[in-house]
Amino acid sequence: MTPAPKSNSNSSDNSGVPAPLLSAGTALPRDVRAALRLKGLAPAAVEDFAAQEARAYEQLQSKGSDLEKYIFLSWLRNTNSGLFYRIVLGHLKEVAPIIYTPTVGQACQEFSHIYPFLAPPSAVDGLYIPLTEVDSIDEIIQNYLAAVPAGCTPETAVITDGSRILGLGDLGMNGMGIPVGKLQLYVAAGGLDPARCLPIVLDFGTDTQKYLDDPLYLGLRQKRPADDEFYAAAEKVLGGLTRAFPDLFIQFEDFSTDHAFGLLERWGDRILCFNDDIQGTGSVILAGFISAIKQAGIPARDQRILFVGAGSAGVGVAKQLVDYLVIEHGIPEDEARAMFWFVDSRGMITANRGDRLAEHKVYFARHDNGDTQCATLEDTVEYVRPTALIGMSTIYKAFSEPILARMDEMNPTARPIIFPLSNPETKAECTFEEAMRCTGNRVLFASGTAFPEYTVPETGEVRVPGQGNNMYVFPPIGLGARLARPTRITDTLIFAVSKALSNTLTADETARGELYPRIERIRETSAQVAAAFIHQAVREGLARDRFWIDLVAAHPAPGAASPTPDGSYSQPVLDAVAARMWAPPESVRQLLPTKL
Numbered sequence: 001m002t003p004a005p006k007s008n009s010n011s012s013d014n015s016g017v018p019a020p021l022l023s024a025g026t027a028l029p030r031d032v033r034a035a036l037r038l039k040g041l042a043p044a045a046v047e048d049f050a051a052q053e054a055r056a057y058e059q060l061q062s063k064g065s066d067l068e069k070y071i072f073l074s075w076l077r078n079t080n081s082g083l084f085y086r087i088v089l090g091h092l093k094e095v096a097p098i099i100y101t102p103t104v105g106q107a108c109q110e111f112s113h114i115y116p117f118l119a120p121p122s123a124v125d126g127l128y129i130p131l132t133e134v135d136s137i138d139e140i141i142q143n144y145l146a147a148v149p150a151g152c153t154p155e156t157a158v159i160t161d162g163s164r165i166l167g168l169g170d171l172g173m174n175g176m177g178i179p180v181g182k183l184q185l186y187v188a189a190g191g192l193d194p195a196r197c198l199p200i201v202l203d204f205g206t207d208t209q210k211y212l213d214d215p216l217y218l219g220l221r222q223k224r225p226a227d228d229e230f231y232a233a234a235e236k237v238l239g240g241l242t243r244a245f246p247d248l249f250i251q252f253e254d255f256s257t258d259h260a261f262g263l264l265e266r267w268g269d270r271i272l273c274f275n276d277d278i279q280g281t282g283s284v285i286l287a288g289f290i291s292a293i294k295q296a297g298i299p300a301r302d303q304r305i306l307f308v309g310a311g312s313a314g315v316g317v318a319k320q321l322v323d324y325l326v327i328e329h330g331i332p333e334d335e336a337r338a339m340f341w342f343v344d345s346r347g348m349i350t351a352n353r354g355d356r357l358a359e360h361k362v363y364f365a366r367h368d369n370g371d372t373q374c375a376t377l378e379d380t381v382e383y384v385r386p387t388a389l390i391g392m393s394t395i396y397k398a399f400s401e402p403i404l405a406r407m408d409e410m411n412p413t414a415r416p417i418i419f420p421l422s423n424p425e426t427k428a429e430c431t432f433e434e435a436m437r438c439t440g441n442r443v444l445f446a447s448g449t450a451f452p453e454y455t456v457p458e459t460g461e462v463r464v465p466g467q468g469n470n471m472y473v474f475p476p477i478g479l480g481a482r483l484a485r486p487t488r489i490t491d492t493l494i495f496a497v498s499k500a501l502s503n504t505l506t507a508d509e510t511a512r513g514e515l516y517p518r519i520e521r522i523r524e525t526s527a528q529v530a531a532a533f534i535h536q537a538v539r540e541g542l543a544r545d546r547f548w549i550d551l552v553a554a555h556p557a558p559g560a561a562s563p564t565p566d567g568s569y570s571q572p573v574l575d576a577v578a579a580r581m582w583a584p585p586e587s588v589r590q591l592l593p594t595k596l
């Protein structure tokens with residue numbers, strides 16, 4: 001569970017072996033072993049990295065379950081980060097569902113049981129900040145810096161308090177698996193230096209009795225604090241982090257919806273931060289939606305969009321879609337908003353439903369329903385007759401086969417858009433296979449967790465489901481933020497990211513009706529999206545890094561004159577971004593210092 005050893009540092013660990021060489025393992029040449037007094041301490045063979053990779057991959061495949069694979073990969077990352085990232089990058093499609101959703105969800109649920117017997121300072125996997133210790137935040141940060149190799153100043157942090165981990169609920173400190181997993185994608189997809197990535201869990205207790213009763217639970221054994229105490233403690237932690245690392249880019253992740261909105265409201269304009277579940281998800285789903293409406297067969301303004309789930313993710317996505325309809329399609333905001341309906345745990349959200357709506361739901365509450373209230377999703381589908389059904393409800397199979405079939409019947413001339421976006425797979429509203437079968441294969445589909453491809457029985461055609469997951473946008477947002485150093489993340493920056501991502505589809509992917517680029521290309525698309533982000537940051541006067549300001553001025557994007565962000569970038573900016581992306585060393589020679 002610990003992150004990569006700090007392989008880019010030049011300092012030594014306690015053994016006297018230079019830190020970069022800790023990643024070399026059996027590839028260390030004989031003369032180097034002799035110089036480091038390692039002779040006889042490893043098998044005689046001197047391998048190249050390809051042989052190491054083949055062995056690691058064989059060991060990975062021999063594991064009997066996905067959780068065992070997760071544990072193996074965590075161990076590999078702790079012991080040899082270069083090899084770990086070569087495996088991840090070489091087998092991304094296979095490994096992403098292990099280190100990320102869905103397996104990371106199971107790993108979080110089991111976190112206290114699979115936690116390795118490692119202790120600092122030999123393994124430092126980020127910051128565990130108990131509520132009881134927030135006054136010691138400066139000391140905690142200094143302890144971290146003292147424990148990791150010199151020069152490993154964090155540049156990117158992912159912070160959770162474990163209160164809403166995927167769709168699995170309040171997992172307390174066990175949620176640490178999410179920041180760790182997200183940062184692995186920052187490295188693999190976004191080319192960030194693993195030595196400068198900092199996972200953080202705010203261990204503020206848990207309201208889940210199962211964990212409080214679990215004798216092996218490793219977090220603080222107390223219930224969560226009231227709002228006042230939560231925000232005061234978060235303020236202390238964020239204050240300490242920004243004092244120590246003024247340029248730190250902070251991603252808020254998997255906070256309960258009220259705190260997700262609350263933290264963004266309090267901190268969004270004060271520090272360089274963003275909320276992945278609100279803004280990242282909004283951005284990635286907008287990108288898929290842009291592709292989907294091009295293929296749906298009806299004009300954008302005729303879409304009737306039904307959201308199932310009105311939490312941070314659902315509302316974040318819908319607001320992003322409203323912005324898009326206003327900006328790109330010239331639809332007045334009130335009319336754009338009227339294209340959306342929401343269902344939550346009490347049914348269709350209306351202004352006269354009789355309950356007090358949470359603040360974040362008010363904007364989308366319907367006022368045009370008269371006396372009609374729909375208690376169930378089935379009733380709401382009949383009432384709304386949606387063209388698009390978006391699931392962010394955490395309710396497994398909420399899109400039952402009858403509902404999917406109704407989507408097909410109600411849209412005989414348009415292709416229905418069906419996005420079951422809840423994670424992990426055990427919370428997904430439907431599968432790709434169900435959506436294909438129930439709509440005569442006409443569905444325009446994206447899911448939060450990857451589903452298998454589907455072979456159309458009648459034709460043998462293989463259809464690839466889209467993965468509408470914020471993994472396509474947070475790595476390039478983080479990369480762009482690290483390079484251009486904008487003062488803050490604006491809605492228009494997020495909008496440019498959506499446009500840029502939707503532009504990355506190849507002609508072949510588009511022709512096949514796909515809504516997202518293939519995951520195997522995520523590093524390439526991350527560079528493209530980061531380049532567009534940088535252009536937009538400069539355009540908005542937010543960028544602070546002189547190099548990028550000058551480069552963009554010298555090489556404007558093709559769409560620089562367009563009145564709204566179009567997600568374009570120039571080739572020199574893309575080349576400069578790609579050149580700065582971290583990659584694991586390809587040969588041990590790259591690791592060897594000139595003098596030992």
Ligand SMILES: NC(=O)C1=CN([C@@H]2O[C@H](COP(=O)(O)OP(=O)(O)OC[C@H]3O[C@@H](n4cnc5c(N)ncnc54)[C@H](OP(=O)(O)O)[C@@H]3O)[C@@H](O)[C@H]2O)C=CC1
Nearest residue numbers: 166167257309310311312313344345393422423448469470
């Ligand atoms: N694909 C992606 O990239 C992402 C996916 N997600 C996923 O989205 C899901 C939701 O996240 P988030 O919004 O933060 O979580 P929340 O818990 O804040 O929201 C869940 C929403 O679902 C509603 N709900 C619960 N039960 C039902 C039901 N039976 N019928 C209809 N609605 C119901 C809740 O209603 P009420 O408000 O009444 O409680 C609430 O509005 C998670 O599974 C998460 O993994 C999140 C971020 C990114």
Ligand SMILES: CC(=O)C(=O)O
Nearest residue numbers: 166254277423469470
């Ligand atoms: C993907 C993600 O961020 C979530 O499900 O919460």
Ligand SMILES: [Mg+2]
Nearest residue numbers: 253254276277
């Ligand atoms: Mg999340």
